[in-house]
Amino acid sequence: MAFWDRWLGGSSSPAASPRASFQDSGGGVVINTSQQLEEALRTGTLTASGASVTPDKSMRVAAVYAAVRVRCGVVANMPIHIKRRVDDRTREDAVDHPSWKLMRRRPNGWQTPAQFKRMMQAHLILRGNAYALIARSRGEVQSLIPLHPDRVECKQNNDLTLEYTYTRKDGRKIKLAQNEVFHLVGLTLDGVHGVSAITYARETIGLSLTMEDHGASTFRNGARVSTVLKHPGKLGPEGTENLRASLDSFRAGGEKEGKALILEEGMDAAPLAMTAQDAQWIESRKFSRTDIAMFLGVPPHMIGDTEKNTSWGTGIESQTQGFVTFSAEDDLTIWEETINRDLIGDDVDVYARFNRAALVRGDIKARWEAHVKALQWGVSSPNEIRALEDQNPRDGGDVYYDPPNTAGGEKPEKDDGDEPPQTA
Template identity: 35%
Template structure:
C-alpha cells in the first residue's frame, strides 16, 4: 500500500481520493461549507437566485460593459489612439470570434463578483495576442512555484488537465490575501446570502400555505381517521394557497373556523428581507437605489450616490483591469509607450444636461474646443471649431513682466 493511499484512508477517502484544489473544496471536506435551511450549499449559481445578488451583479457588469476601453500610445507629451495595434481591437471591438467587447467585459465582471477571479486563454500570432478566450474560473487553479513563477492547472472539458504558464493565461483578480488568488465575495458572505435565501423560502411557504397559518378548525366531536383524512385532503385542495383566497368554506360536523393573526416572526420577515438586501448591496458596493431599494432615498442623496458609484464602485475595477492589461497583454517593449483606458464619461450619456454643462465649462476655460465636443457627440467638425479660448482674466501681461524684470535688475 502506497503512502498516498494510507493518507487517503486516514482522511476518510475510499477508493478515489478527493481532490482539494480550492478553499471551497477544503471547506466542503471539513463540513464548514455554509448551507441554507433547505440543506443546499450557497454556490454562485444559488446566490444568483437571490434577487438582490442578481441585481447587484447585473448593475456592475452592465455598467462596466457600456464603458469603451481603448489602447493609447504616448508620443512625447501627447497621446494618440493606438488603433493600429492588434490589441486595440481586442479591447474595443471583439476579443474573439463569438463575443463583442461589451459581452466580454460583462462576463469579466460577473466572474469577479461571483468568483473573485477571471481567466482567459491567450492566443498568439507572430508574438502578439490576437484572441482572448474566457475560461470557467472553477476549472482553473493557480499555483505559485518555489522559483516565484506562476502556473495554472486548467481542466479542459475535452482535453483533460493541462498545466499552462503565466504567458498563456490572462488573470484578473480581486484583492487577495496571498497575492495570487482573488477573494471570492460569495464564499466570504455565505451566511448573509444564505439567510437571504432562507428568508425568500420562508416567504414562499408563508403565502403558499396561507390558510394553514391564518386559522384553525375546531369541533367538539371526535373524528375518525377516515373523516380526518378526508377533511384534511379537502381542505388542502380547496382552501389552502393564494389561488383559493376568499373562497367560502363548507363545514360539517359542527366544525368552526377561527382565524388567527400572524405571529411576530412571520410578520417581521419583510424587515429581515430589507436588512439582507441592504447588506448585500454593501457587499458589492452598489448604491441601494440601483438595486430597487428606495427606502430613505431622496433626490439629493440619490445624485450623490450615483457619483459615488462611479468613483468607489467602478473605478477600482477599471484601474485593476487596466493594470492587468498593461502587465498581462502588452509586451515589455509596448508597456513603455502603450496603456489601456476605460472612458467613464460614457456613463453620462443619458444625462444630457450634465454633459452639455461640462462641455460649456471646458470650452469656456480653454481645455476643450467646439470640435472636441462635437467629436465626443459623434458629430462632424465645423469650420473654425478648433479654436481654444482663453479667458481674459487668465492671460499673462508680457509688458508688465518686462517692467517687473527691469525694476528687479
C-alpha cells in the same frame, strides 16, 4: 492537434482525474475522490440557515443579480482606449496595436467586447478571479479565450512565477505559463488569489434564499404556515380526509378568497404557528437586501431599495457618485492595469485607459454642461466637442477660447485712496 481542440477539450486523449468543480447549470459540486469530498466539506457551501450557496445559485437572489448586473454593466458599456504617448504632452489612439482590436472590436471569434468584459467582470465579482487564455501567433496576441474560474487552478512557484492548471471538460489537465493567461484579480489576501464576496456573504445570501423558499411556501399555502382544527368528538379516517381536502380547497384562493370559513359539528379553527406578517418576514428581507448591497459595493437605491437613500451621502446623486468613486473606479483600475501587464507588456509608451466620460453618456444635461465648461476654459476646441458627439468638424472649429478671467482688456489703475471714485 487543432488549437481549439487542445484548449477547449475536443481531443480524445486520455483524461486525467478531474478536480472538484462547481457546475454552470446546477451550481453543485462534482465529487470523484475522498480528498475532493473533504475539500468540499471544508469550504462550507452549506450555511447555518440550511441553504447551499454557490456563486451560480446566489444569482437567484434578486439583490445579488441586480448588484452584479450593475457592476458588470459599468465595465461592459464603457469604451476602453489603447493610447500611445507621442511625447510628454501628446497622446494618440494606438489603433495599430493588437490590444486595440481585442478591446474595441473582437476579443475572440464569438464575443463582442461588451460581452467579453461583462462575463469576465461577473466571474471577478462572483469568484474573485477571472481568466482568459492569451492566444498568440508569432508573438502577437490574436484573441482572448475565456476560461471558467472553477476549472482553473493558480499556484505560485518557488521562483515567484505563477502557473495555471486548466481542467478541460473531458478531465484532461493543461498547464499554462503566466504569460499565457489574462488574469483579473479582485480583493486578495495573498497577492495571488482573489477572494469572492460571495464567500464572505454566504450566510446573508443563504438567509435570503431560505426566506425566498419560506415566502413561496407561505403564500402557496394561503399565507398561513399551518392551521389546527378542533373537533369535540372523534373523526374517522374518511371524515378526516374529507375535512382536510375541503380546507385545502378553501385556502387555495380563487372565488373563495376573502370569504368566511364555515365549520360544522362544533369544530373550531386556530393558527398553529406565526404568520409571515407576525414574524416580520418582509422587514427581514429588506435587511438582507441591504446587507447584500453592502457586500457587493452597490448603493441600495441601485438595486431597488430606496428607503435609506442617505446611507452613502445626502441623496441619490451622492450615492451614485460614491458608487463611481469607490466601486466602479476600483473595477476600471483592475482592468487597465491587467491589460497593461498581460497584453501590452514592456511597451511603456502604450497604455490602456477607460473613457470615464462615458458614465454621463446617457445624461444629456450633464454631458453638455461639461462640454460648455470645457469650451469656456479652453480645455477643448469646438471640433473636439463635436468629435465626442460623433459629429463632423466645422470650419474654424479648431480654436481654443481664452478662459473668462484672462479675457482682453487692460487692468485699471490702482486707486491711491486720496479721492473718492468719480461717478457719472
